[in-house]
Amino acid sequence: MHEDCYHKMYLNEEHHWWFKSKADIVKELSNFYIGGIDNKKILDAGCGTSFLSKNISNAINNIYNVDNCPISLDYSRKRGMPNVINADLNSLPFADGVFDVGICMDVIEHNQDDQRLVDELARVIKKDGVLIAAVPAMRSLWGPQDKKLGHYRRYGKDEFKKLFEKDFTPLKISYFNFLLFLPMFLLRKIFNVFPNILKERDELDINNKFLNNFLYKIFSFEASLLKHVNFPVGVSLIAVARKK
Template identity: 35%
Template sequence: MDIRYEAQYHLLEEQHWWFQARRDFVFALVQELGLAPTAPLLEIGCSGGPLLLRLRESGFSNITGIDISPRAIELAHRRGLPNSFAMDATKLDFADESFDIIIASDVLEHIEDEAQALREWHRVLRPGGRLIVFVPAFSMLWSQHDVVNHHFRRYTRETLLTALRQGAFSISRSSYWNGVLFAPALLVRGMQRLLQPNAPAAEAADANGDLTALPKSINKALLSLLRFENKLLGKLNFPVGMSVFAIAHKSVSQRS
C-alpha cells in the first residue's frame, strides 16, 4: 500500500461510509455464527483496530489482530489493543489450530502468493473453524485505486471460491457486497479508461485512490444506503457488487 494512501486510510477508517458499512456487515456475520465470547478470534489486516474494538465492546475477550504495517499496529496499540502484531499474513507466528474464527477483509488481493496465504490461514484455524473473507470484485473495475493499494488481482465469486477450495476450505456462503454502487462504479471506470486510454498506471494513480473525505451529509447518505443493503444481504445473495465475500470453514475431520 502506498504510504501516503495508508496515512489517509488511518485518518478515515473509523468514519468513512465504506469501512463503517463493511464493519457493520462483518460484525453481523460474526454474530450469526453464535460463538462463545471466549472464542479465539484473529483479524488479518486489522489496520488500526476499529473492528477489533467493536468486537471487544460486544464481549469478545480473546481477540488478536495482525497487519503487515508497523504503523497500523502502532495505532492499534495506542487505541488499547495490545494483542496486535506486525506480521506477514503468509507466515503466521501462531501454533496450528489456534483460532475458531479468522476475518480477512481486503487482504488476499494484496498477497502475490494467494495459495500460501490460504494454507497458513487453514493451518491456524481449528477444525470446524470459520474464515470470513472479503476481496474486491471484477477485473473490469480495476482502477488507480488498485494501483495505489498494490493489488495483484480482483476476484469474481467463482475465482474466490476456487481459491478457497484449493486451500482445503469448504464454503458455507458467498455473495457479492455493495451491489447498489456497482453500475455507477462500472460507468465511472469505463469513462476513466476512455479518457485516459494510454495513461501509465503509476502516473494515473492518485495517492489517495478512491479514498477521500466526503461532506458529512453525503457520507451519511451512502452509509445509510449500504446499511439498507446489509439488511437485504441478511436474507439473500447478490449477483454483482463492488466486493465479493465468502464464509468458509475447515472440516472437522481436517487436521493441520
C-alpha cells in the same frame, strides 16, 4: 500499500461509510452464522489500523491483530488494541488450530500467492472454526485505485470460491456492495480515462457529510439483506467458510 494510505485510513475510518459498513457486515454475518464472536478467539489477518476488529467485538483481549507493516501496527496500538503482532501472513507465529474465527478483509488481493495465504489461515483456524474474508470483485472495475492500493487482482466469484475448496466448506459466498456497483463502475471508468484525478482525490476523500451518510444507509440496508440473499454482482466479494 503506500504509507499515506494508512494515514488516511486512520483519519477517515471512524466516519467513512465504507469502513463502518464493512464492520457492520462482519457483525451481521458472524451473528447469523456463528452466534456472534465476543466469546471467540479471533485472528484479524492484515488488520491495517484495526478499526474493523475494534468495532466488531466488545472483547478486544480475544483479538490478535496481525500485519507486517509497522505503520499500521502503530495505528492499531493507538486504537488501544492489546494484541498487536508484526508477522508475515504467509508464515504466522501461531500453532495449528488455535483460532475460532479468522477475519481477512481486503487483504488476500495484496498477496501474489493468494492460495498460500488462505492455506496458512486454514492452518491456524480450528476444525469447525470459521473464516470471514472479503476481496475486491469484478475485473471490469480494475483501475488506478487498485494499483495505488497494491492490489494484484480483482476476483470473480468462481475464482474466489476456488481458494477455499481444499480446507473449508463455504457457508456463504456472495458479491456485495451491489446497489453501488453501477455508480462505482462509471466512476472507475472515469478514473481510467483521467487517472490524474487520483493525484488530488481518491475514494477515501468523501468530505460531504450528507453523501457519506446517504452511502452508509444504502450499504446498511444491503448488509441487512446479505445474510438472506446472494447478490449477482457487486464491488466486492465476501465468504464465510467453515474449516473442515
